[in-house]
Amino acid sequence: xxxxxxxxxxxxxxxxxxxxxxxxxxxxxxxxxxxxxxxxxxxxxxxxxxxxxxxxxxxxxxxxxxxxxxxxxxxxxxxxxxxxxxxxxxxxxxxxxxxxxxxxxxxxxxxxxxxxxxxxxxxxxxxxxxxxxxxxxxxxxxxxxxxxxxxxxxxxxxxxxxxxxxxxxxxxxxxxxxxxxxxxxxxxxxxxxxxxxxxxxxxxxxxxxxxxxxxxxxxxxxxxxxxxxxxxxxxxxxxxxxxxxxxxxxxxxxxxxxxxxxxxxxxxxxxxxxxxxxxxxxxxxxxxxxxxxxxxxxxxxxxxxxxxxxxxxxxxxxxxxx
Amino acid sequence: xxxxxxxxxxxxxxxxxxxxxxxxxxxxxxxxxxxxxxxxxxxxxxxxxxxxxxxxxxxxxxxxxxxxxxxxxxxxxxxxxxxxxxxxxxxxxxxxxxxxxxxxxxxxxxxxxxxxxxxxxxxxxxxxxxxxxxxxxxxxxxxxxxxxxxxxxxxxxxxxxxxxxxxxxxxxxxxxxxxxxxxxxxxxxxxxxxxxxxxxxxxxxxxxxxxxxxxxxxxxxxxxxxxxxxxxxxxxxxxxxxxxxxxxxxxxxxxxxxxxxxxxxxxxxxxxxxxxxxxxxxxxxxxxxxxxxxxxxxxxxxxxxxxxxxxxxxxx
Numbered sequence: 001x002x003x004x005x006x007x008x009x010x011x012x013x014x015x016x017x018x019x020x021x022x023x024x025x026x027x028x029x030x031x032x033x034x035x036x037x038x039x040x041x042x043x044x045x046x047x048x049x050x051x052x053x054x055x056x057x058x059x060x061x062x063x064x065x066x067x068x069x070x071x072x073x074x075x076x077x078x079x080x081x082x083x084x085x086x087x088x089x090x091x092x093x094x095x096x097x098x099x100x101x102x103x104x105x106x107x108x109x110x111x112x113x114x115x116x117x118x119x120x121x122x123x124x125x126x127x128x129x130x131x132x133x134x135x136x137x138x139x140x141x142x143x144x145x146x147x148x149x150x151x152x153x154x155x156x157x158x159x160x161x162x163x164x165x166x167x168x169x170x171x172x173x174x175x176x177x178x179x180x181x182x183x184x185x186x187x188x189x190x191x192x193x194x195x196x197x198x199x200x201x202x203x204x205x206x207x208x209x210x211x212x213x214x215x216x217x218x219x220x221x222x223x224x225x226x227x228x229x230x231x232x233x234x235x236x237x238x239x240x241x242x243x244x245x246x247x248x249x250x251x252x253x254x255x256x257x258x259x260x261x262x263x264x265x266x267x268x269x270x271x272x273x274x275x276x277x278x279x280x281x282x283x284x285x286x287x288x289x290x291x292x293x294x295x296x297x298x299x300x301x302x303x304x305x306x307x308x309x310x311x312x313x314x315x316x317x318x319x320x321x322x
Numbered sequence: 323x324x325x326x327x328x329x330x331x332x333x334x335x336x337x338x339x340x341x342x343x344x345x346x347x348x349x350x351x352x353x354x355x356x357x358x359x360x361x362x363x364x365x366x367x368x369x370x371x372x373x374x375x376x377x378x379x380x381x382x383x384x385x386x387x388x389x390x391x392x393x394x395x396x397x398x399x400x401x402x403x404x405x406x407x408x409x410x411x412x413x414x415x416x417x418x419x420x421x422x423x424x425x426x427x428x429x430x431x432x433x434x435x436x437x438x439x440x441x442x443x444x445x446x447x448x449x450x451x452x453x454x455x456x457x458x459x460x461x462x463x464x465x466x467x468x469x470x471x472x473x474x475x476x477x478x479x480x481x482x483x484x485x486x487x488x489x490x491x492x493x494x495x496x497x498x499x500x501x502x503x504x505x506x507x508x509x510x511x512x513x514x515x516x517x518x519x520x521x522x523x524x525x526x527x528x529x530x531x532x533x534x535x536x537x538x539x540x541x542x543x544x545x546x547x548x549x550x551x552x553x554x555x556x557x558x559x560x561x562x563x564x565x566x567x568x569x570x571x572x573x574x575x576x577x578x579x580x581x582x583x584x585x586x587x588x589x590x591x592x593x594x595x596x597x598x599x600x601x602x603x604x605x606x607x608x609x610x611x612x613x614x615x616x617x618x619x620x621x622x623x624x625x626x627x628x629x630x631x632x633x634x635x636x637x638x
Contacts, residue, residue: 206622207614207615207624208624243446243447243615243622245446245447245449246449299624299626300626301624302623302624302626302627302630303627303630306630313621
């Protein structure tokens with residue numbers, strides 16, 4: 001049973017990772033006081049040095065890359081049961097630690113867009129022509145932050161049938177930003193004049209692919225053809241440990257009324273009308289992913305996922321394994 | 323001790339290795355090698371660490387020589403040697419041997435589970451109505467397909483014949499026994515059918531530091547055709563097959579010999595069949611750009627993730 005709403009799943013995995021990580025660090029310190037560097041620090045652990053088989057005093061370290069992982073619990077039920085067995089003593093300390101970390105996480109979530117926007121000056125230079133698509137609050141803040149220092153020209157693809165682009169254009173208009181709205185079909189034609197493409201995403205999948213607003217794939221493909229850089233602004237909470245098994249797994253169809261109105265009676269009967277909400281953009285078309293820590297290549301994603309979701313990896317996979 | 327393979331205790335590590343392989347055909351080369359090395363450590367009577375540190379690497383090189391530098395076997399031996407290096411710090415020869423035997427035995431027992439884990443991670447990518455192209459015979463791939471069948475997925479498989487040993491035929495037999503519709507495809511017909519294929523699966527002899535793949539000859543070709551047709555190419559490998567090699571071309575592999583395909587003089591009555599089998603390579607190298615994802619027991623990873631795992635293990 002696969003989760004449909006990726007963002008919720010991401011947050012759950014992250015919280016689970018926080019809990020497990022805190023648990024491992026508390027466990028080490030309480031057992032014999034020999035603080036083991038490998039386990040204590042945030043985001044490390046994983047693979048050969050993970051909670052299952054790391055060196056404790058003179059216990060034999062597990063052999064083989066990640067053999068330690070073989071001892072990890074396979075699903076949420078087992079994970080919880082195992083934690084409960086050993087956690088009675090540490091629950092008191094663990095609780096306050098976890099609550100504090102979750103609060104930190106909530107603050108991180110709230111400040112995501114602001115922190116992403118802080119990176120804007122690195123990616124946007126004076127008098128650049130930028131293409132974007134649809135409505136994205138992250139991209140809007142990103143561009144506005146850049147515009148507070150330099151003059152930029154923004155071309156917004158209108159993204160039919162929702163016409164989100166119009167709203168985005170209205171939100172962006174201001175001093176230092178020249179906004180132009182174009183039809184989706186005109187994107188390829190004007191791409192040769194564009195310096196950079198900046199897109200938002202609904203979610204970023206584990207292979208570096210995007211689930212983004214409908215129309216993003218076309219824009220990214222046109223950009224690749226013209227060797228124009230594609231920058232994707234997405235908060236860390238959008239990075240999902242899921243892999244796309246096929247292009248449309250995380251897509252949904254919304255009402256086709258916007259594409260072909262129900263009023264056209266005869267036509268509606270004879271024609272099959274689809275209105276997909278999202279587009280899948282393959283990782284080869286994405287150049288940089290910008291999150292609150294800065295820019296990353298899509299090939300670096302495995303590292304981010306490991307740092308943020310490592311202890312929840314088994315949960316993610318037990319859900320994908322139908 | 324150099325030319326003597328018995329280490330003074332009458333234990334012949336190569337013999338034991340061959341016996342293990344014969345006894346259990348489903349066991350893979352690196353696991354059998356570690357199992358033999360564990361037995362060696364049990365049998366040896368070294369009293370100092372220095373002696374132990376000489377005996378074990380010597381046994382490893384004997385194994386490598388006997389199997390013509392098999393990549394997967396080298397990977398297994400390297401893992402064992404790395405473990406020995408870790409355990410040798412601050413312990414006596416006896417303590418070290420005991421710990422090594424324990425670690426080695428756990429590894430051998432856990433290795434079977436590795437294959438199952440790979441199958442678990444990979445079987446989610448096989449969906450209903452898929453047409454899969456498989457290269458040659460690989461136990462890991464069979465495990466994955468078996469799992470997909472158990473999950474009641476309906477799919478079809480093209481298997482490449484994989485000359486010169488035609489191991490693809492063995493794969494087709496097993497698939498037929500599982501009830502999966504399959505066809506054996508000429509190695510040369512891969513381009514012909516690639517349009518109809520949804521995904522390509524290949525096993526691995528070894529996975530190198532760059533994330534590239536060393537596998538049965540024909541894999542590189544398959545990957546190139548898959549890339550040209552924009553089909554995903556997935557490689558399956560257990561984590562103990564990660565090797566510390568960084569080949570830059572086909573001819574950088576340790577299994578490369580200068581007499582392969584070297585235009586040696588031929589007789590007028592040359593038996594080309596026999597010559598083909600003797601002069602052709604058995605392995606090739608697939609660069610990481612052609613590989614979409616790697617399914618390992620550590621999880622699904624992009625080729626760029628491989629070096630990270632290697633660093634974590636080998637550089638502690």
